[in-house]
Amino acid sequence: MSQVISFHYDVPGDDFTRAGEASSSIKKVLKQVGLAPDIIRNVAIAMYEGEINMVIHAGGGQIDVDIAPDEIRMVLKDQGPGIKDISLAMQEGWSTAPDEVRSLGFGAGMGLPNMKKYTDEMDIESAVGVGTTVTMTVFAHPREEAAS
Amino acid sequence: MTIQDIKDILGAKILWAGEGMLSHEVHTACGSDMMSDVLAFVKDQAVLLTGLVNPQVIRTAEMMDIVCIVFVRGKTPDPSMIALAEERGIALLSCDHRMFTACGLLYENGLRGGCQLK
Numbered sequence: 001m002s003q004v005i006s007f008h009y010d011v012p013g014d015d016f017t018r019a020g021e022a023s024s025s026i027k028k029v030l031k032q033v034g035l036a037p038d039i040i041r042n043v044a045i046a047m048y049e050g051e052i053n054m055v056i057h058a059g060g061g062q063i064d065v066d067i068a069p070d071e072i073r074m075v076l077k078d079q080g081p082g083i084k085d086i087s088l089a090m091q092e093g094w095s096t097a098p099d100e101v102r103s104l105g106f107g108a109g110m111g112l113p114n115m116k117k118y119t120d121e122m123d124i125e126s127a128v129g130v131g132t133t134v135t136m137t138v139f140a141h142p143r144e145e146a147a148s
Numbered sequence: 149m150t151i152q153d154i155k156d157i158l159g160a161k162i163l164w165a166g167e168g169m170l171s172h173e174v175h176t177a178c179g180s181d182m183m184s185d186v187l188a189f190v191k192d193q194a195v196l197l198t199g200l201v202n203p204q205v206i207r208t209a210e211m212m213d214i215v216c217i218v219f220v221r222g223k224t225p226d227p228s229m230i231a232l233a234e235e236r237g238i239a240l241l242s243c244d245h246r247m248f249t250a251c252g253l254l255y256e257n258g259l260r261g262g263c264q265l266k
Contacts, residue, residue, distance in 0.1 A: 016204070017202070017203045017204075019204065019207075020203075020207035020210075023207075024210060027210070027211065037213065038190075044210075045187050045190075045211050045212065048187070048207065048208075049184070049187060052204070102182075104200075104202055104204065105181060105182055105183040105184075105198075105200045105204055106182070106183055106184055106204070107184075109184075110182075110187070110188050111184055113188075114184060117188070
């Protein structure tokens with residue numbers, strides 16, 4: 001694989017049961033590309049948490065994924081309510097999700113921390129009332145190897 | 149421990165398992181109804197015990213490469229969830245034990261959590 005392969009997904013915001021379909025699709029593609037299982041898992045978990053967040057908090061959104069030989073870059077963009085205090089939202093256990101979302105198994109305040117944990121780079125741009133864009137990158141090689 | 153061992157120890161019903169899957173080795177386990185807590189710690193060849201029944205349980209297992217899900221407290225997923233698990237090759241079991249007892253029985257028989265306390 002020498003070039004960048006790009007994928008675009010529109011994530012519907014009204015159907016919780018379908019949340020995760022985009023992440024599932026990318027996981028299949030990465031397996032076909034032949035990346036290491038731990039790299040595939042890191043991308044899948046981070047994107048899945050982001051996709052769930054989009055459905056829970058923002059009424060859906062758009063995800064663009066670029067798969068390059070050396071890195072996988074995910075851009076998750078929504079037109080939801082935005083994040084008032086990003087540093088607070090990054091704290092484990094802090095959540096604004098309603099009880100209804102907790103009864104579905106999410107909203108424990110682990111989404112953004114998990115996304116940071118499984119990616120090599122993560123950037124959040126958010127404006128209240130406008131929306132949120134999360135950009136995450138996973139290096140295709142383990143960090144130690146990439147540095148040497 | 150194999151998936152067959154888990155079935156026997158918990159007296160569980162098999163809701164779906166692919167051919168030969170009962171002899172698959174399971175090395176670690178986690179028990180939770182909160183999927184983000186499950187997603188926080190990667191485990192090797194894991195089984196997930198949960199009382200939560202919705203398609204995101206299957207999705208979470210898929211993302212984590214979890215090989216088997218045990219529904220506790222007699223919970224049973226609907227046919228669409230079973231179909232999703234089949235598509236992803238994830239074995240599904242259901243037992244009547246409560247979460248604490250199910251986890252305790254598997255622990256007592258040698259299965260561990262796979263995560264070290266810092």
